[in-house]
Amino acid sequence: MPQKIRIGKIATLLAMLDESEYSSFESMFDEVDTCLGKVGSMNMQKVISAVETAVKRSGLIEEGVYRETHALYHTIVEALEGITRGQLAIGETMRTVGLRFAVVRGKPYKEEKEGEWIAVAFYGTIGAPIKGLEHEAVGLGINHI
Template identity: 45%
Template sequence: MFENLSLGKTALLVSMAVEEDEKFIRETAEANGYKVIKGKVGAMDSSKIFAAIETAAKKEHIIESIYRQEHALYHSVLEAYEGICRGQVGLGNVLRTAGLVFSVVKGSRLPNDGSDGEWLAVVLYGNMGAPIKGFEHEVIGLGINPV
C-alpha cells in the first residue's frame, strides 16, 4: 500500500500518522529517496509557525542556508498555511489559534525519480479555532515547491 508514495502523499501521511504507523511510513519514504521530518507547533502568530518549521528543517539538514532552499521552504509553508486558514491568512489578529503537527519532505516528486530535481512538500495538520478549549476544528494544508 505504501511502496510508491509520491512526495505529497508521504508528507500528508507522516503528518497524520500515529507513532506505530509513522515508523513504517518513514522507512518506506527513506527507501524511496525522501528525507522526512515531523514536528509540532502551536501559536496565535503565523511568524512562530514559519520560524518553527524553518528551524526544524535547518536543524535536521532538510535545507541549508542557501537562498533557493529557504525560498522553496518559505513558499511551501505559505501554501500549507493558506490551506489551513482557508485563504484568510491570519491567526492572532482575528482571534484564531492553531495547534499543528508539521511535516517536511524533500526529494523527487515521484519515488526514486530525480529527473526533475528536488522538491519540498510541507503539510500542516491539526486544530484551529477561537482561543477557547473546545472551540476548534481540524485543518490541513499542503504546499509543494521545487528547490
Template identity: 60%
Template sequence: MTLNRDARIGRSALLLLLSEEKEYQEDLISNTNWSFCEGKVGSMEAQKVVAAIETAAKNNHIIDKDLYREGHALYHAIIEALHGVTRGEVQLGSVLRTVGLTFAVLRGSPYENKAEGEWIAVALYGTIGAPVKGAEHETIGLGINHI
C-alpha cells in the first residue's frame, strides 16, 4: 500500500481550496481524473455546515445520493474537518460561535494500487468566532475517508 506522492488527496484538497488560480483546478482534474466541488457556508449550526457540504457533493455528483456507503464516507470526512475548524469540539451556536467557511470536496484514488479504491477529502477554510463582526479569526480543517 503505497501512497502516490503526486496524488495526495488531502494536500490536493487544501491546495484546491486555497488556490486562487483556476489553472490548479484544471491541472488537478487533467492529471488525476478526480472529481471535486467547491462552495461556501456560514452558520451558527454545525448541522447546516454538514448539510451544505453534503448537498453540494450530491448535486455535483461527487457522491451517489442513492449509495449509503458514499454518503457515510462523506459524513465522516466532514466531521473530521469540522474537528479541525472547531479545535476538537464540534459545537457552534450552543457555545456562541459562528463560522464563515469555504469548502472543497475531492474524490479520487490516492494510492498507486487501484485496488485500494477511492477516497474522499473535505477541506474547510474560513473564520470562526463570536457572532459579532470583527470578533473572529482564521481556521482550517481537513477530513479524509475511504469510500
C-alpha cells in the first residue's frame, strides 16, 4: 500500500535544510513540486509578496487561476501565524524576520477526488531588529487548491 504523501512534513524539512543537507533527503521530494526561497523584512506584505512572486515565477501555481493564488495567500498567512505566534505583525511591533521558505504542491490523499494541496513552511529567526537578539521560529500552513 502506498504511503501517504506528507506535504507539510516535506515543506517544513525543506525550509529547515541547509544546501549541504539537501541531498540526503532528495528522494523524499520526488512526488511533489517545490519552490524554495529566502526573505528578510520588517514588513509583512514584503514577506507575503516574496513568497507569492517566487511561487509564480517557478510555475508552482498558475498565476491567472484565482483559486490557486487565493489558496497560496491563505496558506502563507497561516504559516506566518506560526512564526509570529498568532500576532500577524512584525515591523509594527518592532520585530524583524529572516526566513527560509519552502512551498510544496502535491496530492496528499490516495483518493484522486481530494485533488491537490499546497503547504508553505517558514523557518528562521524573529526578534528585535538588533543583530543577535533573534530566536528561531517555524510556521506551517496547508490548504487545498
